[in-house]
Amino acid sequence: MVAFLERFPPIIQALWGTGFTYLMTALGALGVFLGRELDERVLNGMMGFAAGVMIAASYFSLLAPAIDLSADLPGPIWLPAVGGFLLGGGFLWAVDKLLPHLHIGDDQPEGLRTTWQRNILLVFAITLHNIPEGLAVGVAFGAANAGLSGASLNSAIALALGIGIQNFPEGLAVSMPLRGGGISKGRAFFWGQLSGLVEPIAALIGVVATLTMQNLLPYALAFAAGAMIYVVAEELIPEAKISSSDHSDIPTIGVMLGFAIMMLLDVALG
DSSP states (O other), rough: OOHTTSSSOOOHHHHHHHHHHHHHHHHHGGGGGGGOOOOHHHHHHHHHHHHHHHHHIIIIIIIHHHHHHHSSSSSSSHHHHHHHHHHHHHHHHHHHHHBOOOOTTTSSSSSSOOOHHHHHHHHHHHHHHHHHHHHHHHHHHHHHOOOTTTTTTTHHHHHHHHHHHHHHHHHHHHHHHHHHTTHHHHHHHHHHHHHHHHHHHHHHHHHHHHHOOOHHHHHHHHHHHHHHHIIIIIIHHHHHTTGGGGGGGHHHHHHHHHHHHHHHHHHHHO
Protein backbone atom coordinates (compact mmCIF):
# COMPACT_ATOMS: atom_id res chain seq x y z
CA MET A 1 0.00 0.00 0.00
CA VAL A 2 2.79 2.43 0.90
CA ALA A 3 4.70 1.69 -2.32
CA PHE A 4 1.52 2.23 -4.33
CA LEU A 5 0.65 5.57 -2.73
CA GLU A 6 4.22 6.89 -2.91
CA ARG A 7 3.80 7.20 -6.68
CA PHE A 8 1.13 9.88 -6.27
CA PRO A 9 1.25 13.52 -5.10
CA PRO A 10 -0.12 14.18 -1.59
CA ILE A 11 -3.45 15.54 -2.81
CA ILE A 12 -4.15 12.29 -4.68
CA GLN A 13 -2.97 10.30 -1.64
CA ALA A 14 -5.45 12.15 0.55
CA LEU A 15 -8.23 11.49 -1.95
CA TRP A 16 -7.32 7.79 -1.99
CA GLY A 17 -7.48 7.76 1.81
CA THR A 18 -10.80 9.55 2.09
CA GLY A 19 -12.14 7.63 -0.89
CA PHE A 20 -11.70 4.55 1.29
CA THR A 21 -13.39 6.20 4.28
CA TYR A 22 -16.32 7.25 2.07
CA LEU A 23 -16.59 3.73 0.62
CA MET A 24 -16.81 2.28 4.12
CA THR A 25 -19.60 4.74 4.96
CA ALA A 26 -21.48 3.66 1.83
CA LEU A 27 -20.98 -0.03 2.60
CA GLY A 28 -22.36 0.52 6.08
CA ALA A 29 -25.36 2.37 4.69
CA LEU A 30 -26.08 -0.66 2.47
CA GLY A 31 -27.06 -2.50 5.64
CA VAL A 32 -30.48 -0.85 5.36
CA PHE A 33 -31.35 -3.38 2.67
CA LEU A 34 -31.09 -6.18 5.21
CA GLY A 35 -34.52 -5.04 6.34
CA ARG A 36 -33.95 -5.47 10.08
CA GLU A 37 -34.24 -2.68 12.63
CA LEU A 38 -30.96 -1.87 14.32
CA ASP A 39 -30.89 -2.87 17.98
CA GLU A 40 -30.33 0.16 20.20
CA ARG A 41 -27.57 -1.63 22.11
CA VAL A 42 -25.75 -2.30 18.84
CA LEU A 43 -26.09 1.36 17.85
CA ASN A 44 -24.71 2.48 21.21
CA GLY A 45 -21.81 0.06 20.89
CA MET A 46 -21.10 1.49 17.43
CA MET A 47 -21.05 5.04 18.75
CA GLY A 48 -18.69 3.97 21.51
CA PHE A 49 -16.44 2.21 19.00
CA ALA A 50 -16.32 5.33 16.81
CA ALA A 51 -15.44 7.41 19.87
CA GLY A 52 -12.59 5.06 20.78
CA VAL A 53 -11.13 5.20 17.27
CA MET A 54 -11.31 8.98 17.22
CA ILE A 55 -9.70 9.37 20.65
CA ALA A 56 -6.78 7.10 19.72
CA ALA A 57 -6.37 8.71 16.30
CA SER A 58 -6.35 12.17 17.88
CA TYR A 59 -3.32 11.28 19.98
CA PHE A 60 -1.30 8.73 18.03
CA SER A 61 -1.80 10.16 14.52
CA LEU A 62 -2.21 13.87 15.25
CA LEU A 63 -1.16 15.23 18.66
CA ALA A 64 2.01 13.14 19.08
CA PRO A 65 3.39 14.18 15.66
CA ALA A 66 2.37 17.78 16.38
CA ILE A 67 4.41 17.77 19.58
CA ASP A 68 7.40 16.22 17.79
CA LEU A 69 7.27 18.83 15.03
CA SER A 70 6.96 21.67 17.56
CA ALA A 71 10.50 21.02 18.74
CA ASP A 72 11.79 22.60 15.52
CA LEU A 73 9.77 25.79 15.93
CA PRO A 74 10.58 28.90 17.98
CA GLY A 75 8.60 29.46 21.16
CA PRO A 76 7.24 27.08 23.79
CA ILE A 77 7.07 23.48 22.57
CA TRP A 78 3.58 23.08 24.03
CA LEU A 79 2.02 26.07 22.25
CA PRO A 80 1.22 24.53 18.81
CA ALA A 81 -0.35 21.40 20.29
CA VAL A 82 -2.39 23.17 22.97
CA GLY A 83 -3.30 26.17 20.83
CA GLY A 84 -4.24 24.13 17.78
CA PHE A 85 -6.21 21.67 19.90
CA LEU A 86 -8.32 24.42 21.47
CA LEU A 87 -8.83 26.14 18.12
CA GLY A 88 -10.09 22.87 16.63
CA GLY A 89 -12.56 22.37 19.44
CA GLY A 90 -13.67 25.99 19.17
CA PHE A 91 -14.23 25.63 15.45
CA LEU A 92 -16.48 22.59 15.92
CA TRP A 93 -18.32 24.38 18.72
CA ALA A 94 -19.10 27.26 16.34
CA VAL A 95 -20.16 24.91 13.53
CA ASP A 96 -22.34 22.98 15.99
CA LYS A 97 -24.12 26.20 16.96
CA LEU A 98 -24.64 27.37 13.38
CA LEU A 99 -25.24 24.26 11.25
CA PRO A 100 -28.83 22.98 11.49
CA HIS A 101 -28.75 19.30 12.49
CA LEU A 102 -30.68 16.68 14.42
CA HIS A 103 -29.05 13.96 16.48
CA ILE A 104 -30.32 10.40 16.27
CA GLY A 105 -32.99 9.87 18.94
CA ASP A 106 -33.62 13.60 19.48
CA ASP A 107 -36.79 15.48 18.59
CA GLN A 108 -35.47 19.03 18.73
CA PRO A 109 -32.94 20.16 16.07
CA GLU A 110 -29.87 22.21 16.99
CA GLY A 111 -28.22 25.09 15.21
CA LEU A 112 -29.94 27.86 13.29
CA ARG A 113 -33.69 27.51 12.75
CA THR A 114 -34.64 25.94 9.44
CA THR A 115 -37.53 24.35 7.58
CA TRP A 116 -35.37 21.47 6.33
CA GLN A 117 -36.85 17.99 6.55
CA ARG A 118 -35.95 15.66 9.41
CA ASN A 119 -33.88 13.29 7.25
CA ILE A 120 -31.70 16.16 5.99
CA LEU A 121 -31.09 17.31 9.56
CA LEU A 122 -30.10 13.78 10.61
CA VAL A 123 -27.59 13.56 7.75
CA PHE A 124 -26.16 16.95 8.70
CA ALA A 125 -25.52 15.67 12.23
CA ILE A 126 -23.30 12.88 10.88
CA THR A 127 -21.75 15.25 8.36
CA LEU A 128 -20.67 17.37 11.30
CA HIS A 129 -18.78 14.33 12.63
CA ASN A 130 -17.15 13.67 9.27
CA ILE A 131 -15.68 17.14 8.75
CA PRO A 132 -12.85 16.73 11.31
CA GLU A 133 -12.29 13.12 10.18
CA GLY A 134 -11.67 14.15 6.58
CA LEU A 135 -9.62 17.13 7.70
CA ALA A 136 -7.47 14.86 9.87
CA VAL A 137 -6.73 12.47 6.99
CA GLY A 138 -5.82 15.34 4.68
CA VAL A 139 -3.53 16.93 7.27
CA ALA A 140 -1.89 13.56 7.98
CA PHE A 141 -1.04 12.95 4.30
CA GLY A 142 0.15 16.53 3.92
CA ALA A 143 2.37 16.16 6.97
CA ALA A 144 3.79 12.89 5.68
CA ASN A 145 4.83 14.56 2.43
CA ALA A 146 6.38 17.57 4.13
CA GLY A 147 9.47 15.49 4.92
CA LEU A 148 9.46 16.36 8.61
CA SER A 149 10.11 14.10 11.56
CA GLY A 150 7.14 12.85 13.52
CA ALA A 151 4.93 12.25 10.48
CA SER A 152 4.98 9.39 7.98
CA LEU A 153 2.97 7.92 5.14
CA ASN A 154 2.45 4.78 7.22
CA SER A 155 0.79 6.74 10.02
CA ALA A 156 -1.42 8.59 7.52
CA ILE A 157 -2.53 5.25 6.05
CA ALA A 158 -3.20 3.91 9.55
CA LEU A 159 -5.37 6.94 10.29
CA ALA A 160 -7.37 6.47 7.08
CA LEU A 161 -7.84 2.77 7.86
CA GLY A 162 -9.01 3.48 11.41
CA ILE A 163 -11.47 6.16 10.37
CA GLY A 164 -12.72 3.95 7.55
CA ILE A 165 -13.37 1.08 9.95
CA GLN A 166 -15.46 3.25 12.26
CA ASN A 167 -17.28 4.78 9.28
CA PHE A 168 -18.81 1.40 8.45
CA PRO A 169 -21.06 1.29 11.52
CA GLU A 170 -21.56 5.04 11.22
CA GLY A 171 -23.11 4.62 7.76
CA LEU A 172 -25.41 1.96 9.15
CA ALA A 173 -26.27 4.18 12.10
CA VAL A 174 -27.50 6.84 9.67
CA SER A 175 -29.46 4.74 7.18
CA MET A 176 -31.31 2.51 9.65
CA PRO A 177 -32.94 5.31 11.71
CA LEU A 178 -33.93 7.02 8.47
CA ARG A 179 -35.59 3.81 7.32
CA GLY A 180 -37.28 3.55 10.71
CA GLY A 181 -38.62 7.06 10.15
CA GLY A 182 -40.63 5.85 7.19
CA ILE A 183 -38.56 6.62 4.09
CA SER A 184 -37.72 3.97 1.49
CA LYS A 185 -34.64 1.76 1.68
CA GLY A 186 -33.19 3.38 -1.43
CA ARG A 187 -33.54 6.89 -0.06
CA ALA A 188 -32.22 5.80 3.35
CA PHE A 189 -29.11 4.40 1.64
CA PHE A 190 -28.74 7.55 -0.47
CA TRP A 191 -28.78 9.84 2.57
CA GLY A 192 -26.56 7.48 4.54
CA GLN A 193 -23.77 7.38 1.97
CA LEU A 194 -24.14 11.10 1.27
CA SER A 195 -22.98 11.90 4.81
CA GLY A 196 -19.53 10.55 3.93
CA LEU A 197 -18.94 12.75 0.88
CA VAL A 198 -17.78 15.66 3.01
CA GLU A 199 -14.63 13.76 4.02
CA PRO A 200 -12.80 14.02 0.63
CA ILE A 201 -13.68 17.73 0.52
CA ALA A 202 -12.36 18.33 4.03
CA ALA A 203 -9.26 16.26 3.21
CA LEU A 204 -8.44 18.51 0.26
CA ILE A 205 -8.62 21.55 2.53
CA GLY A 206 -6.37 19.85 5.07
CA VAL A 207 -3.70 18.67 2.66
CA VAL A 208 -3.52 21.98 0.76
CA ALA A 209 -3.24 23.92 4.03
CA THR A 210 -0.35 21.77 5.28
CA LEU A 211 1.54 21.96 1.99
CA THR A 212 1.22 25.74 1.64
CA MET A 213 1.79 26.68 5.30
CA GLN A 214 4.33 24.17 6.64
CA ASN A 215 5.28 26.33 9.62
CA LEU A 216 1.69 25.92 10.81
CA LEU A 217 1.74 22.14 10.37
CA PRO A 218 1.82 21.32 14.12
CA TYR A 219 -1.13 23.66 14.62
CA ALA A 220 -3.03 21.96 11.79
CA LEU A 221 -2.46 18.49 13.26
CA ALA A 222 -3.57 19.61 16.71
CA PHE A 223 -6.53 21.49 15.20
CA ALA A 224 -7.83 18.28 13.61
CA ALA A 225 -7.34 16.45 16.91
CA GLY A 226 -9.25 19.07 18.86
CA ALA A 227 -12.14 18.96 16.40
CA MET A 228 -12.40 15.18 16.70
CA ILE A 229 -12.24 15.19 20.49
CA TYR A 230 -15.00 17.81 20.57
CA VAL A 231 -17.26 15.46 18.60
CA VAL A 232 -16.44 12.60 20.96
CA ALA A 233 -17.02 14.55 24.16
CA GLU A 234 -20.04 16.57 23.02
CA GLU A 235 -21.97 13.95 21.08
CA LEU A 236 -20.78 10.35 20.73
CA ILE A 237 -20.14 9.30 24.33
CA PRO A 238 -22.99 11.31 25.96
CA GLU A 239 -25.55 10.06 23.42
CA ALA A 240 -24.44 6.45 23.77
CA LYS A 241 -24.47 6.61 27.57
CA ILE A 242 -27.82 8.36 27.93
CA SER A 243 -29.65 6.05 25.54
CA SER A 244 -28.17 2.90 27.09
CA SER A 245 -28.75 3.54 30.80
CA ASP A 246 -29.63 -0.13 31.34
CA HIS A 247 -26.56 -1.34 29.44
CA SER A 248 -24.02 1.41 30.12
CA ASP A 249 -21.15 -1.04 29.75
CA ILE A 250 -21.85 -1.54 26.02
CA PRO A 251 -20.65 1.89 24.79
CA THR A 252 -17.75 1.70 27.26
CA ILE A 253 -16.64 -1.63 25.77
CA GLY A 254 -17.05 -0.07 22.32
CA VAL A 255 -14.74 2.80 23.29
CA MET A 256 -12.11 0.37 24.57
CA LEU A 257 -12.26 -1.78 21.43
CA GLY A 258 -12.15 1.21 19.10
CA PHE A 259 -9.18 2.72 20.93
CA ALA A 260 -7.32 -0.60 20.93
CA ILE A 261 -7.86 -1.20 17.20
CA MET A 262 -6.76 2.32 16.25
CA MET A 263 -3.72 2.04 18.52
CA LEU A 264 -2.86 -1.32 16.95
CA LEU A 265 -3.09 0.13 13.45
CA ASP A 266 -0.96 3.16 14.27
CA VAL A 267 1.73 1.26 16.17
CA ALA A 268 1.88 -1.60 13.68
CA LEU A 269 1.90 0.58 10.57
CA GLY A 270 3.34 3.84 11.85
